[in-house]
Amino acid sequence: MSKALEGIKVLDLTRALAGPYCAMMLGDLGADVIKVERPVYGDDSRGWGPPFVGAPYGPYPGESAYFISTNRNKRSVTVNFKAAEGQAIVRALAAACDVLVENFRTGTLDEMGLGYDDLHALNPRLVYCSISGYGRTGPYAERPGYDFIIQAEGGLMGITGPVEGPPSRLGIPIIDITAGMFAASAVLAALHARERTGEGQLVDVSLLDASVALLTNVASNTLVGGMPPRRLGNAHPNITPYEAFPARDRWFALAAANEGQWAVLCRAIGCPELKDDPRFATNVERVAHRAELLEALNAVFATRNAAEWMEVLSAAGLPCGPINAIDDVFAHPQAEARELAIETEHPTAGTVKTTGFPYKLSHTPAAIRRPPPRLGEHTADVLTELLGYAAEDVAALKERNVI
Numbered sequence: 001m002s003k004a005l006e007g008i009k010v011l012d013l014t015r016a017l018a019g020p021y022c023a024m025m026l027g028d029l030g031a032d033v034i035k036v037e038r039p040v041y042g043d044d045s046r047g048w049g050p051p052f053v054g055a056p057y058g059p060y061p062g063e064s065a066y067f068i069s070t071n072r073n074k075r076s077v078t079v080n081f082k083a084a085e086g087q088a089i090v091r092a093l094a095a096a097c098d099v100l101v102e103n104f105r106t107g108t109l110d111e112m113g114l115g116y117d118d119l120h121a122l123n124p125r126l127v128y129c130s131i132s133g134y135g136r137t138g139p140y141a142e143r144p145g146y147d148f149i150i151q152a153e154g155g156l157m158g159i160t161g162p163v164e165g166p167p168s169r170l171g172i173p174i175i176d177i178t179a180g181m182f183a184a185s186a187v188l189a190a191l192h193a194r195e196r197t198g199e200g201q202l203v204d205v206s207l208l209d210a211s212v213a214l215l216t217n218v219a220s221n222t223l224v225g226g227m228p229p230r231r232l233g234n235a236h237p238n239i240t241p242y243e244a245f246p247a248r249d250r251w252f253a254l255a256a257a258n259e260g261q262w263a264v265l266c267r268a269i270g271c272p273e274l275k276d277d278p279r280f281a282t283n284v285e286r287v288a289h290r291a292e293l294l295e296a297l298n299a300v301f302a303t304r305n306a307a308e309w310m311e312v313l314s315a316a317g318l319p320c321g322p323i324n325a326i327d328d329v330f331a332h333p334q335a336e337a338r339e340l341a342i343e344t345e346h347p348t349a350g351t352v353k354t355t356g357f358p359y360k361l362s363h364t365p366a367a368i369r370r371p372p373p374r375l376g377e378h379t380a381d382v383l384t385e386l387l388g389y390a391a392e393d394v395a396a397l398k399e400r401n402v403i
Contacts, residue, residue, distance in 0.1 A: 003030020004364040008191070009097040009386075012036065012074060013090070015043040017147070017173055018207065019103035019131050020070040021180030026099065026187065027073030028357060028366040034093060034382055035074040035373065038081065039403065042375040043067060054349030057375060063349055068372045072344065072354055075370065075378035078403050085402045087112050092387050094119045094126060098200075099187055103131040106141045116202045127190040127200040131183050135206035145207045147173040154211025159218055162233045179210035240286045241265070241297055244323060247306035255319040259283065268316040269300050269309075346371045379403050 008031040012023035020035075020043065027033040037043050040058050045067045052062030077093075080086040091114065094100055100119065102109060109115050116128045130136060133145015151157045151169045161168035183205040190201050212219070218237060221227045229237055234253075236242035241262075242255045256265045259282065266275040274280055274296060279289040286293050301309060306322065313320040324332065330341045340356040357366040383389040383403070397403045 002364055003367070004361060005030040006364075008032070008099065010034065010099040010101065011090075011093050011097040013100065013102040013104070013109075014131070016045055016103070017070060017176035018179040018183070019101055020045070021177055022129065022131065022183040022187070023074065023101050024070050024072060025181065025184040026101075027370075028368075029361075030364065030366075031073075031099070033074040034097070034378075034386075035071065035076050036079050036090060036093070037076055037375060039078040039376070039401065042076070042078070043071070045070070046375065053352060054346055063346065063372065063374075068346075068349075068352055069354060071372040072368050073370050074373055075382055076373035076376055077379045077382045078376035079379075080402050081112060083400075083402050085397065085400070087114060089383070089387070089397075089402070090114055091119070091122060093382075095123045096386050097123075097126065098191065099127045099129065101129045101131070101183065101187070105144050106130075106132050106134075106136050120200065120202075123200070125194060125198065125200045127187055127194065127203060129183050129187050129190075129203040129205065131179055131205050131207075133206060134208050136202075136204045140208075147176045147207065150175045150207040150211050154208050155215055155219075156211055159215075159229045159231055161231050163231055165231075167231065174214070175207050175211050178214060179205055179207050182210055182213070235290070238287065239283060240290050240293060245297060245301045247301050247304060247309050249305045251323050252306040252310055253321050253323060254313065257319070261318060262286075264316050265313070265318055268312055268318065269297075271296070271300060342368060344368045344371045347374060347377075376403070 005026060010023055010026050010031045010033045012020070012033050012035040014020050014023060023033050023035065046064055047060055048066040049064035051065045052060065053065065054063045056062055079089050081090070116130070119126055119128060133150065134140035134143055148169055151174070154175065157167040157169055160170060183203065186203045186205060190203055194200055218229050221229055221237060234244040239257055242257060244251045244253050256262045263275055266272050278285065280286050280293055310320050310322065329335055338356065341353045342356045343351050343353055346352045352371070359366065380394045383394050384391065394403070
């Protein structure tokens with residue numbers, strides 16, 4: 001079957017997570033992604049382990065699981081950006097591509113003649129996507145940005161963690177991942193706009209922008225309602241009961257998001273009196289008396305094991321679920337049915353698994369066409385196929401440490 005982005009060529013000048021995640025999404029949808037890495041070391045994330053799998057290379061004991069997670073469906077080309085000939089190769093690749101994704105510190109590529117203005121003049125149809133810590137404008141534009149720092153500075157840590165305890169980062173680099181997702185979405189919009197105008201454009205995405213965008217309803221509580229949020233642990237700021245509860249043996253999650261579900265919950269747990277209690281009659285009252293409500297529910301849930309409660313609550317049609325470890329997630333029958341772990345063959349590591357596709361397209365489905373590449377695996381292929389280099393030219397560039 002054809003792929004949604006078949007025929008689109010993406011020049012991936014990124015490393016670590018936000019940029020590679022963006023480029024991987026485009027590759028999953030069918031784009032030909034050419035990942036340019038520095039010789040010997042490659043993408044920083046190649047060294048982020050353990051765990052490592054497969055054969056050792058360069059300074060690494062194998063391929064890092066971290067690198068594998070965000071670099072499938074790409075071809076790897078090694079280029080020395082500091083060499084004038086290396087910069088010329090990048091310019092030639094940009095001239096042959098539809099999209100460029102980069103996450104260098106703002107201004108770095110401009111100093112090499114590889115900034116947006118330079119490459120737009122060379123290829124007006126190029127969609128140039130820049131992912132940075134703080135964006136290309138404003139007083140912090142040239143600062144480096146890291147997920148952990150932006151989780152703190154962008155407000156996410158301030159609302160995450162126990163009520164009486166320190167602020168917490170999320171267990172995944174959520175800002176990097178969502179910035180990559182926002183960037184991929186914006187690239188698709190820019191490609192669509194190019195169909196009308198014939199011209200590419202600059203896409204400017206920052207980790208800080210992504211972090212603030214994620215605040216959504218919590219931000220609105222402050223911007224619209226003047227209610228500064230506080231840490232609530234697993235609780236929802238505007239709805240209750242909507243959080244994790246301790247059963248006799250373990251915790252589980254439960255959400256009663258409307259008045260109908262609240263009434264069903266009271267009947268299902270054998271406590272109709274809670275529905276009739278004026279303190280809990282409406283969601284507004286329940287939020288106002290959250291502590292008293294949780295005390296009552298915790299006493300009930302402590303009488304049975306979590307599996308028993310989830311069976312009762314599910315039978316009543318209420319949203320609930322276990323709090324799973326990661327290995328439990330991939331053993332979940334629905335995760336298996338949705339193919340949320342996919343196997344692919346790696347040239348030195350054998351069969352490796354990566355997370356599946358979170359989107360299902362009926363006519364142009366996402367697919368793994370290439371495993372995460374070995375460092376520089378496709379350098380000769382890309383230079384000869386895309387740029388017309390002769391084999392002896394490639395050999396000479398390698399001899400001069402340009403590739």
